[in-house]
Amino acid sequence: MVIGAFADRGADLELVGIEKRFPGFTAIENLNLTIPAGSFFALLGPSGCGKTTTLRLVAGLEEPTSGRILIGGTDVTKQKSFQRPVNTVFQSYALFPHMTVLENVAFGLRRRKIGDPVAKAHEALLLVELDHLAHRKPQQLSGGQQQRVALARAIVNRPALLLLDEPLGALDLKLRRQMQLELKTIQEEVGLTFLHVTHDQEEAMTMADTIAVMNKGRIEQMGEPQQLYELPKTAFVANFLGQSNLFTGPVVSTTSTAIAVDVSGQKIVVPLERAHRISGEVTIGVRPEKLTLHADEPAYDAGRNTMGPGKVIDVSFSGVSTQYLVAVPGVGTLVVFAQNVAFGPAAHVGAEVWLSWNVDHGFGLDDDPADAPRFEADLDTKTIAQQRRSLLVTELEEA
């Protein structure tokens, strides 16, 4: 039971066969997940993918249609929200407007009858550097300060499991970076298990030890941030975590170390251990920053894949790097990120270029290519404009 004492350390969270159906749709289907104690786990996905529902199920604010939830080995599925050793930092913060900051932070301690709640609340406020505002009302604080109070209000209870529901969503970029760092520091200091729900892939990658990418109520892929980025399993992950260039084609030859895929007449090699499917139609991909631009056709190199010639259709400068869009006939539009090591762009709009990348940087997806998005063969100006537009829209949405 949670009355009277703190959890001495973080606890494992285990979700077994969780399913949540609302009238008319299924929010989560057959979710199995284990989060080891003391880890920083991120659930990443677009809005409506079921990540917030998962969090609410763990917090006890929703009941699963079927399945079990275990915290530290104890089945808490039937426990009410207030009986679970879990605290949440809500997206809206939900600070009680009729209490001072200090009383907000001490609220959980008082409910659990833990000794000296005021001193402990002050300690928690010191941790988030807000003790000097202890006697203000939440409405008198800025968004960033409120967020820190919400964090203090949750961690002061030393829950076995801390749930973060997009807590940084409302903050501006600079404050967000600062809070990300602060959260990570606190997690390492107090050693709690963090479950962080977010749609911000960059946030998830910088903060979490393990990321689970969710889509349409299912976990698409789970792993360390770097592994997820370098070796995405599905087209969704490949495009949600950063950008990817994806191609689809039949496997034409297989060796003991690699497969070769025919993409509109160009042979692309992918290492066997980086390919999830090794026969039939497959979708393969490569990250934009792994591509190199060449002004002339590069000489044959067994260790590199080459594609081209293509035409540069757009160049956009973004400080550290430049993004090029290259239209390759029969393949589609490829995105290339090039570091700005020299002044000026390496290629101008309209230039004919070749692209190459290290064979080891390619990856093969697990998706059935029939479901994977294909590039349109024809690239008239209208499609290009549409693609640019949708790209800009997604960029704006993310920002």
Add this chain to the structure above:
Amino acid sequence: MAFAAFSTATAPSTDPVARRRSPVALFLLLPGILYLVLFFLTPLVSLLLTSFQTPREFGDIGQYDYAFRWQNYTEVITTYWPHIVRSFSYALAATFFALVISYPLAYFIGVKARKWPLLQSLMLVLVIAPFFISFLLRTLAWKQLFSDESFVVQSLKALSLLGPEAHVTGTAFSVIFGLTYNFIPFMTLPLYTTLERLDVRYLEAGNDLYASPFQVFRKITIPLSMPGIVAGTLLTFIPAAGDYINASRDFLGGTGTQMMGNVIEANFLVLQNYPSAAALSIILMTVILVIVSIYVKRSGTEELL
């Protein structure tokens, strides 16, 4: 004056725009000010002057002269103190029962029924529906329902829940019942408006912070709905304390249930003792004013309003 306690924020205005007296604003306020002077301030001053009048020497009944006869006050207090006490205790009881009945109702309409807007509006209409029928008619209807020959009373007597000689009308019960019944919409509507705006995420946060449903209600729901509670209790208590319909002998009351309103009515219209009636009215107003000011100050709802 009592409502000045609500608006502490407006008092020390250092806003330069507010300090600049605009003649247009004054001009626009003129009709309102005139109305208040004519229909509020003048009667009030007249009432105050009347309350100090003295009977005309060798005059008829109902003839009085302006004077400063403060004994009017001590006289009415010594004569009518049971009515004064009764007025405020009945009003308090009715306010309490109206709150206890209205809160769950308002909570249901404002919070639980949010998912079904049609049900919400239907229930609101039902709360307001009694206003479609005159207040007097409805009270008379209750008199019928509670009369000695009525089905309700006959059944209660048959079940020996009431003695053979017992009455329902003319008792404190029926007066408090009538007051409660008549003022429930005034309690429910302000409660509904605050509860309708209640953000359930605060309740979830409370649950998440180890508060049981009862603790969430006591520590979060009640404080957050305080503006509605204050408004509802004031809208019930103030008119209930001065009510003279429910307690009247023609409606639900009897000789032993007369409230201040009934005494004021009798003094003005029957006994033609205008100074006593005026003094009682002033006392009623003052007591209400004092109680309400203390209440608003103590409930600490300033920052929630």
